[in-house]
Amino acid sequence: MKLNNILSIFLMILVTNLILAQEKSPLDQKKDQPNPVQSIFRLNALKELELTPDQIEKIRNINRINRPLMRAAQQRLQRANRALDEAIYSDSFDENLVEQRVKEVQAAQAEFLRLRIKTEVELRKILTLEQLQKFRQLRQDRLRNRVIARPDRPSGNP
Numbered sequence: 001m002k003l004n005n006i007l008s009i010f011l012m013i014l015v016t017n018l019i020l021a022q023e024k025s026p027l028d029q030k031k032d033q034p035n036p037v038q039s040i041f042r043l044n045a046l047k048e049l050e051l052t053p054d055q056i057e058k059i060r061n062i063n064r065i066n067r068p069l070m071r072a073a074q075q076r077l078q079r080a081n082r083a084l085d086e087a088i089y090s091d092s093f094d095e096n097l098v099e100q101r102v103k104e105v106q107a108a109q110a111e112f113l114r115l116r117i118k119t120e121v122e123l124r125k126i127l128t129l130e131q132l133q134k135f136r137q138l139r140q141d142r143l144r145n146r147v148i149a150r151p152d153r154p155s156g157n158p
Contacts, residue, residue, distance in 0.1 A: 045135075045138050048134055048138060049127070049131050049134055049135060049138075050131070051131070055126050055127075058126050059123065059126060062119060062122045062123060062126075066115065066118070066119045066122070069115055070112070070115050070116065070119065073108070073111050073112040073115050074112060076108045076111065076112075077105070077108040077109060077111075077112050079108075080101070080104045080105040080107075080108040081105055081108075083101050083104065084098070084101035084102060084104070084105050087100075087101045088101075
């Protein structure tokens with residue numbers, strides 16, 4: 001279940017990033033290009049979902065708004081985790097400070113999760129029923145291919 005959620009997020013991000021990449025300059029595209037397998041998958045996913053120009057524009061708008069918020073929330077979560085590590089491993093251990101840092105991490109995780117789910121819901125509303133069904137199939141195919149490509153890893157981990 002957790003793996004399906006992660007893959008769902010991954011595929012939605014792949015689709016939206018590909019759409020956003022169309023707006024970047026060629027120099028920007030070169031410096032953060034994915035590996036060729038990911039590029040092929042993204043192109044196939046976009047082609048197979050058959051997004052309309054209106055859907056593409058809506059996805060771009062969602063990403064313009066949510067991407068900076070997600071980055072900021074992720075940075076807050078990273079800072080909170082670092083502060084927790086520092087509190088745990090400092091020379092002078094303060095259990096109250098550790099508890100405070102744990103609460104800060106929890107709040108940062110909750111905010112990041114809220115934003116991620118908000119984005120997914122917004123993206124989900126854009127897809128037609130047929131596109132959603134195709135998306136689910138692509139996600140399952142992608143999971144199957146990842147498991148086959150990484151036989152050395154347990155099947156429950158991506």
